[in-house]
Amino acid sequence: MDARIAEHRTAGVTLTVTADGAPLAGREVTVAQRSHAFRFGCTGFEFIPLANGEPDSAALEPVAERWLELFDFATLPFYWGRFEPVRGRPDTARLRRCAEWFVERGCLVKGHPLAWHTVTADWLRELSNPEILAAQLDRIRREVGEFAGVIDVWDVINEVVIMPIFDRYDNGLTRVCRDRGRIGLIRDVFAAARETNPQATLLLNDFDMSAAYECLIEGVLEAGVRIDALGLQSHMHQGYWGEEKTLATLDRFARYGLPIHFTETTIVSGEPMPPEIVDLNDFQPEQWPSTEAGEARQADEIVRHYRTLLSHPSVQAMTYWGISDGGWLGAPGGFLRADGTPKPAYHALHKLIKDEWWVSPTALVTDDAGQVRFRGFLGEYDISVADTTATVSVDTPGQAAAAVAL
Amino acid sequence: MDARIAEHRTAGVTLTVTADGAPLAGREVTVAQRSHAFRFGCTGFEFIPLANGEPDSAALEPVAERWLELFDFATLPFYWGRFEPVRGRPDTARLRRCAEWFVERGCLVKGHPLAWHTVTADWLRELSNPEILAAQLDRIRREVGEFAGVIDVWDVINEVVIMPIFDRYDNGLTRVCRDRGRIGLIRDVFAAARETNPQATLLLNDFDMSAAYECLIEGVLEAGVRIDALGLQSHMHQGYWGEEKTLATLDRFARYGLPIHFTETTIVSGEPMPPEIVDLNDFQPEQWPSTEAGEARQADEIVRHYRTLLSHPSVQAMTYWGISDGGWLGAPGGFLRADGTPKPAYHALHKLIKDEWWVSPTALVTDDAGQVRFRGFLGEYDISVADTTATVSVDTPGQAAAAVAL
Numbered sequence: 001m002d003a004r005i006a007e008h009r010t011a012g013v014t015l016t017v018t019a020d021g022a023p024l025a026g027r028e029v030t031v032a033q034r035s036h037a038f039r040f041g042c043t044g045f046e047f048i049p050l051a052n053g054e055p056d057s058a059a060l061e062p063v064a065e066r067w068l069e070l071f072d073f074a075t076l077p078f079y080w081g082r083f084e085p086v087r088g089r090p091d092t093a094r095l096r097r098c099a100e101w102f103v104e105r106g107c108l109v110k111g112h113p114l115a116w117h118t119v120t121a122d123w124l125r126e127l128s129n130p131e132i133l134a135a136q137l138d139r140i141r142r143e144v145g146e147f148a149g150v151i152d153v154w155d156v157i158n159e160v161v162i163m164p165i166f167d168r169y170d171n172g173l174t175r176v177c178r179d180r181g182r183i184g185l186i187r188d189v190f191a192a193a194r195e196t197n198p199q200a201t202l203l204l205n206d207f208d209m210s211a212a213y214e215c216l217i218e219g220v221l222e223a224g225v226r227i228d229a230l231g232l233q234s235h236m237h238q239g240y241w242g243e244e245k246t247l248a249t250l251d252r253f254a255r256y257g258l259p260i261h262f263t264e265t266t267i268v269s270g271e272p273m274p275p276e277i278v279d280l281n282d283f284q285p286e287q288w289p290s291t292e293a294g295e296a297r298q299a300d301e302i303v304r305h306y307r308t309l310l311s312h313p314s315v316q317a318m319t320y321w322g323i324s325d326g327g328w329l330g331a332p333g334g335f336l337r338a339d340g341t342p343k344p345a346y347h348a349l350h351k352l353i354k355d356e357w358w359v360s361p362t363a364l365v366t367d368d369a370g371q372v373r374f375r376g377f378l379g380e381y382d383i384s385v386a387d388t389t390a391t392v393s394v395d396t397p398g399q400a401a402a403a404v405a406l
Numbered sequence: 407m408d409a410r411i412a413e414h415r416t417a418g419v420t421l422t423v424t425a426d427g428a429p430l431a432g433r434e435v436t437v438a439q440r441s442h443a444f445r446f447g448c449t450g451f452e453f454i455p456l457a458n459g460e461p462d463s464a465a466l467e468p469v470a471e472r473w474l475e476l477f478d479f480a481t482l483p484f485y486w487g488r489f490e491p492v493r494g495r496p497d498t499a500r501l502r503r504c505a506e507w508f509v510e511r512g513c514l515v516k517g518h519p520l521a522w523h524t525v526t527a528d529w530l531r532e533l534s535n536p537e538i539l540a541a542q543l544d545r546i547r548r549e550v551g552e553f554a555g556v557i558d559v560w561d562v563i564n565e566v567v568i569m570p571i572f573d574r575y576d577n578g579l580t581r582v583c584r585d586r587g588r589i590g591l592i593r594d595v596f597a598a599a600r601e602t603n604p605q606a607t608l609l610l611n612d613f614d615m616s617a618a619y620e621c622l623i624e625g626v627l628e629a630g631v632r633i634d635a636l637g638l639q640s641h642m643h644q645g646y647w648g649e650e651k652t653l654a655t656l657d658r659f660a661r662y663g664l665p666i667h668f669t670e671t672t673i674v675s676g677e678p679m680p681p682e683i684v685d686l687n688d689f690q691p692e693q694w695p696s697t698e699a700g701e702a703r704q705a706d707e708i709v710r711h712y713r714t715l716l717s718h719p720s721v722q723a724m725t726y727w728g729i730s731d732g733g734w735l736g737a738p739g740g741f742l743r744a745d746g747t748p749k750p751a752y753h754a755l756h757k758l759i760k761d762e763w764w765v766s767p768t769a770l771v772t773d774d775a776g777q778v779r780f781r782g783f784l785g786e787y788d789i790s791v792a793d794t795t796a797t798v799s800v801d802t803p804g805q806a807a808a809a810v811a812l
Contacts, residue, residue: 184628215567215621218622219622219624219625219628
C-alpha cells in the first residue's frame with residue numbers, strides 16, 4: 001500500500017535554481033511544503049458562530065486551531081430547512097462570513113447540500129410539484145451565485161438513490177423526484193448550478209454504496225449530465241470498513257473515470273452501532289462514550305483508512321464528519337473528545353499528514369547544474385534561497401521538474 | 407382486493423345477437439370462456455424431450471396434461487452455455503419443436519434468456535471483449551430470427567444490475583458488461599432483438615428488487631431504449647413476500663408506465679431457506695422435502711400471491727418457476743410432488759383460474775333487444791347460438807359491448 005501511495009501521490013522533484021539565466025551552484029536551498037494537493041477536509045459547521053463573532057463562541061478558538069492544523073477543506077451546511085426556515089429569509093450573511101473565514105485561512109470550502117429530501121424546507125409541502133421544482137432551482141441559482149468565488153465546490157444533490165422512495169415522512173423533494181425521475185431531477189439541479197457558476201466543482205453524493213448508485217451514475221452519465229466528482233459517504237458508525245471493502249468500493253466507482261471524494265467519513269472511538277440497524281438515525285443512545293480501547297482502535301483505523309484512500313489514484317479528497325465528539329447521532333466520532341482534548345486519532349492523523357506525508361523545511365545544496373533533488377507529496381512548496389522565496393506546485397506523480405529564477 | 411381484481415380484470419359484457427341485421431329475441435345463447443387475457447405461465451423446460459419424442463419421455467404426458475390445464479404461457483430455456491455448448495452447434499431444432507408443441511396447444515412461448523452472465527457459453531472466455539459482444543449480438547439475431555412466429559416474447563437480458571460486478575467466476579458477459587456499461591450493453595442487445603423481430607415483446611428481467619433496478623430502468627428509459635415489459639423475478643425460497651411487500655414492489659416498478667411480468671415465481675411447500683442466505687445458489691440441501699404443513703401453507707400463499715398480482719393493473723403475466731418439485735436448487739416449489747401427484751396448491755390455483763375467475767359454459771336467453779349480459783374476466787369467449795359458435799374478445803375492464811351476427 002505504501003508503494004501505491006508513493007506511486008500515485010509523490011513526485012521526485014528536480015529543482016533548478018538560476019539567476020539571470022545561469023544555474024547557481026553550491027547554494028543552500030530550503031524546501032518547505034506549504035500544502036497538499038490531496039484535500040484533507042472536515043466539516044466546519046461549528047465555526048459559524050466563531051466566524052461571526054457571536055456571543056460565547058470564543059471558546060471554539062482552540063478547536064479551530066486544532067482543525068486548521070490538520071485540514072484545509074471545509075464543508076459548510078446548506079440544509080435548506082435550516083438555511084431558510086422561513087421562505088425569503090435565508091441565512092446567507094452568516095454562512096458567507098464563515099466561508100470567508102475559512103478562505104482567509106487558506107482553505108477550500110464546499111457547500112453541502114443544495115438539494116436533499118432530509119432537512120429540506122418544510123414550506124415546500126404547501127406547493128405543487130412544479131412550484132417545488134422551481135423553488136429548488138431558484139434556491140440553487142441563488143446560493144451558487146451569491147457564494148461564487150468563496151464557495152466553488154458544491155454537493156449539488158444528496159442521496160438520490162433513496163430520494164423518490166423515501167417513506168419516513170412527506171417532503172417536497174421526494175415528491176418532485178418521484179414525479180420527475182431521478183435522472184431528470186439530477187439533470188435539472190446540475191444545470192441550474194452549472195449555468196450559475198461554470199467554474200464550480202459539482203458533486204453527486206450518496207450513502208448507498210450498492211449497485212444502485214452505480215446504476216444511477218451510469219444513467220446520469222448516459223444522459224449526458226456532467227458530474228465533476230462522485231461523492232461517496234462513508235459513515236462507519238457500525239465499524240470500520242477495512243481495506244478490502246474500501247478498495248473494492250473504490251474500484252467499482254472508479255470505473256467511471258471521475259474523481260472520487262470521500263465526503264462524509266466517521267469512525268467512532270466508542271462501541272460500534274449494532275449491525276442490525278439499517279437507518280443509522282434509528283440509533284441515538286442517550287450516552288455514547290468514547291473509551292480508551294475505542295480510541296486506540298480508532299487511531300489505528302483512521303491511519304489505515306487514510307492510507308487506503310491515498311493508495312487509490314481516483315480519490316482526490318476526504319472529508320471527515322466532525323472534528324469533535326457529539327456531532328451527528330451524538331457519536332464519539334471526533335478527533336477531539338467532548339472536553340476538547342485530542343484523541344490518539346488526532347495525533348496519528350497529524351503525524352501522517354504533517355510528518356510522514358510532509359516535507360518539513362529541509363536545507364539542500366545545489367550541484368554544479370544548480371539543481372537539488374527531493375521527493376515529496378504532491379502539493380505546493382516554498383523554495384527559499386537566501387532572502388528570496390518562490391512557490392512551486394508539484395502536480396503530477398512520477399518525476400517533476402521545477403525551476404526558480406532569482 | 408377482490409374489488410380491485412374486479413375493477414382491473416373483469417368487464418360487464420353486453421352481447422347483441424343478430425341475424426340479417428335484426429336482433430334475435432328469446433334465443434338461448436351459451437357463453438363459454440376460452441382463455442384469459444392475463445398470462446398464466448410456467449416454465450416448460452421438461453417438455454423438450456416429450457415434444458421431440460425422445461426415449462422415455464412419454465412418462466411426462468400426465469405432467470403435460472396437468473400443465474395445460476392451468477397454463478397457456480410457456481418459458482423455454484435458451485441459456486447459451488447449454489443451448490450452444492460447442493460454438494456453431496446450437497440446439498435449435500429441439501427447442502423449435504418444443505416451442506411448436508406449445509403453440510399447437512394454444513400457448514404463447516417466451517425464450518429465456520438471450521443474454522446472461524450465468525450459464526453463458528464458456529467458449530466466450532477465449533475471445534476479446536469486442537468479439538464477445540459481436541458473438542452475443544449474432545446469437546441474439548440468430549435465435550430471434552429463427553424462432554420468429556413461434557417465439558415472439560423474449561427475456562432479452564437477465565440480471566444486469568449485478569452483471570458487471572458479478573465476482574463468483576469469470577465469464578464473457580461480465581467482462582463485456584463491465585467494459586461497455588450496463589446501459590450500453592442493454593441498448594445493444596435490445597437493438598439486435600428489435601431489428602430482427604420488430605413484432606416481438608422484449609423484456610428486461612432482474613432479481614434485484616431494490617432501488618438498483620429502479621435506477622437501471624430509469625437510466626435505460628432516459629437513454630431512449632424501448633422496453634416492452636419489465637420482468638420481476640420473485641423466487642420466494644426464503645418465504646412468501648406477503649401482500650404488503652408485493653404491492654409496494656409493484657408500486658415502485660409500475661411508476662415507469664410499462665407492463666410488468668412476474669417472470670420467475672417460486673413458493674416452496676417445505677421448510678423455507680434460511681434468511682441469512684444471500685445468493686440462493688448457496689443453499690442446495692441433499693433433501694428438501696415437501697411437507698403436509700408446508701403444502702397447506704403453500705396453497706394459501708399461492709392464492710394470496712395470484713390475487714395480489716391480479717389486483718394491480720400493471721401486471722400482465724405471471725410465470726411460475728416449475729410445475730414439479732425438484733427443479734432449481736432441488737426445492738419443493740412445484741404444484742406437483744416428485745411422484746406427479748398434485749399438491750393442494752395445484753387444486754387451489756386451478757380453482758382460481760378455471761373456476762372463480764372463469765366463465766364456464768353458461769346458458770342465457772336474449773331479451774327483446776337480442777341482448778344478453780354477463781360479467782367475466784378479460785379474455786376470449788365462445789358464443790354459441792344453436793349450431794353456430796363465434797369467438798369474441800373482451801379486452802378492456804369496465805363495460806364492454808360485443809356483437810355476434812349469425
